[in-house]
Amino acid sequence: MRIHLLFFASAYDLAGVREATAELAAGARTGAVRTHLKSLDPRFADWGDRMRFAVNREYVLEDQVLHDGDEVAVIPPVSGG
Amino acid sequence: MVHITDKKILIDDLLAEVGTAASGALNIFVGTTRNRSGERSVLWLEYEAYVPMALKKMEEIEVEARSRWPVQNITVVHRVGKVDIGEASVVIAVSSAHRDESFKACRFIIDQLKENVPIWKKEHYADGSSEWSMHQHEQPVQA
Numbered sequence: 001m002r003i004h005l006l007f008f009a010s011a012y013d014l015a016g017v018r019e020a021t022a023e024l025a026a027g028a029r030t031g032a033v034r035t036h037l038k039s040l041d042p043r044f045a046d047w048g049d050r051m052r053f054a055v056n057r058e059y060v061l062e063d064q065v066l067h068d069g070d071e072v073a074v075i076p077p078v079s080g081g
Numbered sequence: 082m083v084h085i086t087d088k089k090i091l092i093d094d095l096l097a098e099v100g101t102a103a104s105g106a107l108n109i110f111v112g113t114t115r116n117r118s119g120e121r122s123v124l125w126l127e128y129e130a131y132v133p134m135a136l137k138k139m140e141e142i143e144v145e146a147r148s149r150w151p152v153q154n155i156t157v158v159h160r161v162g163k164v165d166i167g168e169a170s171v172v173i174a175v176s177s178a179h180r181d182e183s184f185k186a187c188r189f190i191i192d193q194l195k196e197n198v199p200i201w202k203k204e205h206y207a208d209g210s211s212e213w214s215m216h217q218h219e220q221p222v223q224a
Contacts, residue, residue, distance in 0.1 A: 009129050009201035010213040054199065057134040073131055073199070079214035080128065080135075080159060080200030081112045081171050081191060 001026050001068035003033070011051075011074040014041045029063045030055070033072055050077045082155070083139035085130055087162040090169045099154040104176040108183035110191050112171040114164050118214070122207040128161045128170060131199040135159070142193045146175075149189065150182035157190060159200055170202075 003022050007015040015037075024032050030053045037044035044051065052075040053060055059075070066072065082098075092111065100107050114126045143155050153176040160170045173190050177183040194200075202214040 006131065008131050008199065009203070010215070013213070054131070054134055057131075057137055059197070073134065075131070075199050076201065076213065077215050078195070078197070078199055079202040080130070080198050081195040081202075 001028070001066070003066055003068075003070045003072050005033070006071065006073040008073065008076065010076045011044075014043055015074075024066065026068075028066050030060060030066065030072070031063055033066070033074075037074065044074075047076065051075065082157070083136055083143060084156075084158045085132055085135060085161055086158060087160065090158050090160060090172050092169065092172060095156055095158065095172055095174050099156050099174040099176045101153050101176055103178060104153055105178050106180035106183045107174065107176045108180070108187040109175075110171075110173040110187050111169045112191065114166050114168055114170050116166045118204050118206075121204070123166065123204050124207055125166060125205050126164045126170065127203040127205065127211075128159070128164060129201050129203070130159065130161050132161075135198050135200055138198045139194065142190055142198070145193070146186040146189050150177070150186045152177040152182050152186045155186065155190070157194070159194075159198070161200070 001024055005020045005022055022036050054073040054075055056071050116123050139157050156174045158172045164170050173187050175183040175186045203211055205211045
């Protein structure tokens with residue numbers, strides 16, 4: 001299945017692109033996205049649990065099952081305000 | 082109402098929008114950009130948002146605040162793009178019949194915004210370097 005990745009702020013700095021697609025095995029969970037990001041740039045691992053994911057614009061817990069066509073945003077620690 | 086804008090926030094206009102004839106209190110929080118970060122001198126800031134999700138989270142925070150306190154109008158505005166030192170990066174205005182609920186709602190909204198709304202701040206320093214702010218945050222609150 002194919003998911004649509006979005007990168008913001010420091011995640012954009014690491015990825016070098018705003019958007020990308022990733023091919024994951026059917027039934028893959030957000031943990032697979034974490035592994036995919038580490039393969040793009042090992043520094044993605046440095047954030048650990050502070051890096052959150054939003055699937056279709058909602059925060060998800062680790063190990064949420066993903067579906068084909070999902071929009072998965074990589075959310076570095078937020079700092080608005 | 083929630084907004085994200087790349088324009089300067091006009092606080093007087095917001096106050097006029099939020100106040101009603103039935104309001105006995107109008108509470109406003111203005112977050113402004115500071116010229117120091119720790120020991121470093123900051124020249125200007127830059128904000129980036131995941132706009133559709135940020136607006137959605139801001140709306141959810143507004144709904145949650147309304148469910149907790151009997152407030153009248155709520156307006157939340159956050160800047161994106163370059164923000165000069167001393168300017169408002171975020172403004173929250175809440176009106177209510179009595180002061181207690183607008184104070185509490187205003188505080189709740191800014192606290193929730195800083196934890197959960199996907200907006201990021203980049204500090205541009207006097208030495209020419211820049212860095213995304215990386216403050217420690219709690220786990221997401223399911224609002």
